[in-house]
Amino acid sequence: MVQLIISDLSKTYDNGVKALQNVSLQISNGMFGLLGPNGAGKSTLMRTLATLQEADEGNIQFGELDILQDKNELRKVVGYLPQEFGLYPRLSAGVLLNHLAILKGIINSKERKNKVEELLHKVNLHHVRKQKLGSFSGGMKQRFGIAQALLNNPKLLIVDEPTAGLDPVERNRFYNLLSEIAEDTIVILSTHIVEDVKNLCTNMAIINKGKVVLKGSPIEAINSIKGKVWKKIIDKSELEEYEANYTLISKKLIAGKPIIHIFSENNPNNNFQAVEADLEDVYFSQIFGN
Template identity: 70%
Template sequence: MELIINNLSKTYANGVKALQNISLEIPKGMFGLLGPNGAGKSTLMRTIATLQEADKGTITLGNLDVLKQQNEIRKVLGYLPQQFGLYPKISAEVLLNHFAALKGITNKPTRKELVKSLLHKTNLYDVRKQNLNGYSGGMKQRFGIAQALLNNPKLLIVDEPTAGLDPVERNRFYNLLSELGENTIVILSTHIVEDVKELCTNMAIINQGQVLLKGNPLKIIENLEGRVYEKTITKPELESYKNNYQVISERLFLGKPIIHILSDTNPGNGFSPINADLEDVYFSQIFGNTTNLKSII
């Protein structure tokens, strides 16, 4: 089963073109949707999740029309939005049981076993009696995944799931999503490059409502090999380097800027070649005006 998006577009009433002819084929497994805030990621996720209409285009999941068969899609969809509310004075076990009942799981023993299984899967069973207001950010995210899995979805959408999590919680979440991706289409929408690098076998970069690049992360990185160079400079030199080189990223180390540039030939001038990574790919697309990496399958 694949999720196929074809020429999807959405323009809001204020004139913002949130999606511009988006086309993607998303197979079973982990798919990373990478882009900066405001790129159109959440609009695309909400549209796939049947929470808003598109102006034009189609989305199909297997033989289901996502835009026209919304009730059928919701039966096989799990969704963890970027922001979601929880009842703070209710335990995880009670609330998950309540959600299961709302999703039509009426047999009490079946529902009890399902809730128990999901609490184990998300590593929350030992704190199942604890009220949700005592949960950490990562625990709340894992509870969000648990409720999204109640209907054994064929498609799972998670929108910015690791923002604000500490490294330990982020690794736990990575492991959970990786396990889920073995049998489900999982779309991970994020602006954190590390999330995609750690988890996804396929990805797309979008910005200003358009797909800039799509393909396998490792193959995409290979395409940049031998083209990324690094140099430590002084702060007053930064603007000059931006004017004379294709600077794709900059960071500070011991107070001095380290810049990465994209060049088809060795630029000399003290630059050193480095191994490209997914962050270089991302910044080259968002800031480097690169146009020759459109699709690498």
């Protein structure tokens, strides 16, 4: 089984922002979730893995390939769907996918035609293959993005915030497709939707301020804070006081009043109630509780 091994990867931009700080991860076949707030370093890591930018320090090994040294070899086996990707709105799905197949080196016309047909069926776009891409919905565009990423039969598939703006039906269809692909491919899913990582990924990592602050399976992560999350409904005027006196990990409004979740090894009393922890609590405890 091919593994992706990231060792002590660091990247600092010219403006001084430390996008990655000694990031180390070991990723095997299946779907791997990457969580983190905006600016955490997720996209920098994705682009580095896809050989679209350089790291300052560290190593990335994919099987026998040194990604940072053998970029051209890695590009033969990697598929990448960025958060935003451009399409030619006046071209049809079939025409553009055929053109992209040529760019990816599928020169034999019969082989190329078969591959394009296969992928259009796989992403459920074959029936609209003659339709202009400018008329596609957001979900259809994302599925086309996956089709182009799969042209070279990748062994490593990287998808960056792939379901932003999709409705629940499109999102589920998209994730079912990714789950199928992940059976014999490493799929790295960068997202801000915590529940999706819990439902889809066998392993995960949380990145904050360029550092890996947690890695492991979602179940292990949830078990690590079991019995340590507490909730309470408070008045808005009390919020500042609770933020000062407790490790506040999340807050949201219910019927106009804040309900807060705190992290505490022991019962904090003061009318707090125990909460059955979920991955969102894990995420917020790592991002805001440290």
